[in-house]
Amino acid sequence: MLTIDKLHAVLQRAYPFRNLSLEALIRVIEQLAAEGLLKREEERVWRSKSTRNYYYENLSMILDERKVEVYDIVTGKLICMLDERFVLNFADPGALFVAKGDTWRIVDTELDEEGGGAKLRVEPGVKREGEIPKWEGEEIPVPFAITQDVGDLRAKVASFVSANDGNIEALKRELEQEYDVKPECFETLIDLITKQIKKNYPVPTAQDIFVEIADDGREVVFNTCFGHLVNETFGRLLITLLGARLGIDISMEIDPYRIKLKSGRRMKREAVQQTLDSIEPKYVQVLLEKTLKNSFLFKWELLNVAKRFGALRKNFDRKLISADKLIKLFSETPIYNETVHDIFTDKLDVQRTIEVVQRIKSGDLKVQFSSRGLSPIGASGYLGWRDLLATERDESLIIEALRNRIMNDRVILFCVHCKRWESRRHVRTVIELGSESLICPVCNSRLIAALKPWEKDEITLVKQSARAHQTNGEKATEKERVKRVYRNANLVLSHSVRAVIALAARGVGPETASRIMRRFNPSLQATESEEEHEFYRSILEEERKYARTKRFWE
Numbered sequence: 418m419l420t421i422d423k424l425h426a427v428l429q430r431a432y433p434f435r436n437l438s439l440e441a442l443i444r445v446i447e448q449l450a451a452e453g454l455l456k457r458e459e460e461r462v463w464r465s466k467s468t469r470n471y472y473y474e475n476l477s478m479i480l481d482e483r484k485v486e487v488y489d490i491v492t493g494k495l496i497c498m499l500d501e502r503f504v505l506n507f508a509d510p511g512a513l514f515v516a517k518g519d520t521w522r523i524v525d526t527e528l529d530e531e532g533g534g535a536k537l538r539v540e541p542g543v544k545r546e547g548e549i550p551k552w553e554g555e556e557i558p559v560p561f562a563i564t565q566d567v568g569d570l571r572a573k574v575a576s577f578v579s580a581n582d583g584n585i586e587a588l589k590r591e592l593e594q595e596y597d598v599k600p601e602c603f604e605t606l607i608d609l610i611t612k613q614i615k616k617n618y619p620v621p622t623a624q625d626i627f628v629e630i631a632d633d634g635r636e637v638v639f640n641t642c643f644g645h646l647v648n649e650t651f652g653r654l655l656i657t658l659l660g661a662r663l664g665i666d667i668s669m670e671i672d673p674y675r676i677k678l679k680s681g682r683r684m685k686r687e688a689v690q691q692t693l694d695s696i697e698p699k700y701v702q703v704l705l706e707k708t709l710k711n712s713f714l715f716k717w718e719l720l721n722v723a724k725r726f727g728a729l730r731k732n733f734d735r736k737l738i739s740a741d742k743l744i745k746l747f748s749e750t751p752i753y754n755e756t757v758h759d760i761f762t763d764k765l766d767v768q769r770t771i772e773v774v775q776r777i778k779s780g781d782l783k784v785q786f787s788s789r790g791l792s793p794i795g796a797s798g799y800l801g802w803r804d805l806l807a808t809e810r811d812e813s814l815i816i817e818a819l820r821n822r823i824m825n826d827r828v829i830l831f832c833v834h835c836k837r838w839e840s841r842r843h844v845r846t847v848i849e850l851g852s853e854s855l856i857c858p859v860c861n862s863r864l865i866a867a868l869k870p871w872e873k874d875e876i877t878l879v880k881q882s883a884r885a886h887q888t889n890g891e892k893a894t895e896k897e898r899v900k901r902v903y904r905n906a907n908l909v910l911s912h913s914v915r916a917v918i919a920l921a922a923r924g925v926g927p928e929t930a931s932r933i934m935r936r937f938n939p940s941l942q943a944t945e946s947e948e949e950h951e952f953y954r955s956i957l958e959e960e961r962k963y964a965r966t967k968r969f970w971e
Contacts, residue, residue: 444751454467487499488537489521491957559645571622588603609793621794628787635679644766646766653765657708697774715756824845829841830867832864835860865909866906908934919956
């Protein structure tokens with residue numbers, strides 16, 4: 418048992434809590450007491466039954482985050498594990514991301530909780546021109562001071578290149594002496610600045626902001642040598658105010674030297690200029706606090722802070738309550754205040770952003786505009802991604818992976834004529850033996866159904882298609898299942914081995930397989946390999962469709 422004053426004195430001896438006020442401590446105590454994690458009576462506090470469990474559950478400050486399994490619908494194999502944060506923020510149907518050196522497109526975002534883990538279904542290498550895959554990861558922030566030095570270095574190189582056209586070796590020697598590194602290290606920077614000058618673009622430095630508007634007006638790049646945190650903070654101000662001014666949604670990408678805004682509509686220079694002029698230093702923090710609560714970043718941080726406080730369990734299911742309701746529930750509590758503090762401390766740099774705005778207002782930081790498209794420096798932060806990921810995986814490799822998977826799958830061959838013969842075989846074996854493997858050795862009938870291994874119950878149903886104790890509703894349901902087996906057998910009778918291959922695919926029943934066979938109509942000029950490629954492509958399309966709609970059927 419401790420008095421609150423004694424506890425306050427002990428906590429203030431720790432450096433992180435040296436400025437902790439008594440009022441803030443009392444609010445935290447009240448929050449924990451309301452959760453039953455400690456007990457309080459007037460000026461005294463002591464532990465409750467839950468205190469020890471809470472202590473051991475929170476010994477580690479590493480975020481306790483679920484992982485989502487990602488499966489390739491073509492091969493059925495596990496590709497990787499994604500953080501829940503990435504999935505919640507980016508995993509929309511059709512979105513691209515990078516994993517294991519390849520691009521993947523999300524097919525199904527339904528998180529399957531069965532079996533104790535969430536799952537995501539994707540397909541490989543289907544990339545449309547101009548798309549940039551999503552990427553998520555906490556980069557180590559480049560500090561403000563470093564990027565300012567880079568801006569000054571740009572100015573020095575630009576001045577030398579302009580005054581000594583073509584005499585690059587002298588510049589390299591001077592930089593080698595100043596920075597004590599090999600001259601080759603500066604070649605990329607010098608080449609980039611040389612291109613910038615030759616195309617008559619200003620060179621962005623630490624003393625200015627160079628704003629570039631793309632030809633279509635839908636992208637705006639602010640060249641800002643402010644580092645990750647200031648660019649993140651300044652960028653959030655820009656998208657909030659510019660979006661409100663134009664009435665549109667604006668996305669943002671940042672790196673240490675650029676802020677890139679992108680929208681579905683044109684962003685004119687006048688609107689961008691007016692937005693910059695409207696930012697007032699004294700309203701920066703207030704504006705950020707008001708707009709942050711609508712961001713995914715704030716909702717995610719609030720969820721984790723609430724878990725650390727013990728207000729939510731570690732295994733709390735986010736689907737039980739919306740993030741907006743959580744914000745309303747925890748508003749005006751220490752949990753809410755701690756979330757704001759964490760974001761302002763770790764993710765943003767409000768104080769330096771205020772200083773930047775003050776410098777813009779005073780004219781100390783000059784703002785220049787260009788409407789001639791993106792400059793070499795403005796585009797250099799993003800062209801690397803486009804160049805790196807412009808090529809997609811050869812479709813033939815995807816088709817081959819699908820073919821190999823189906824070859825290794827098993828089917829149950831069942832004679833629906835005599836109902837006495839069944840055989841479990843690899844699809845590869847059926848293909849090697851040909852149509853002769855699709856004849857019943859008991860009655861010589863060719864009415865053979867090709868069923869998946871988990872459809873074995875259908876065989877029992879066909880053998881005993883009517884039961885006296887069944888209700889009419891049960892009979893109707895089972896009769897339909899029996900009819901599907903017979904349709905399966907008729908398809909194999911008509912199309913032989915190809916029908917077996919189609920029926921072995923995932924999510925492909927007799928109706929879908931029949932559609933594949935009708936669609937498969939090779940031209941007379943097509944080679945055998947081309948025919949096979951088109952056939953498997955049709956199967957792949959149906960498997961994709963099944964993966965997208967599976968949750969509606971189950």
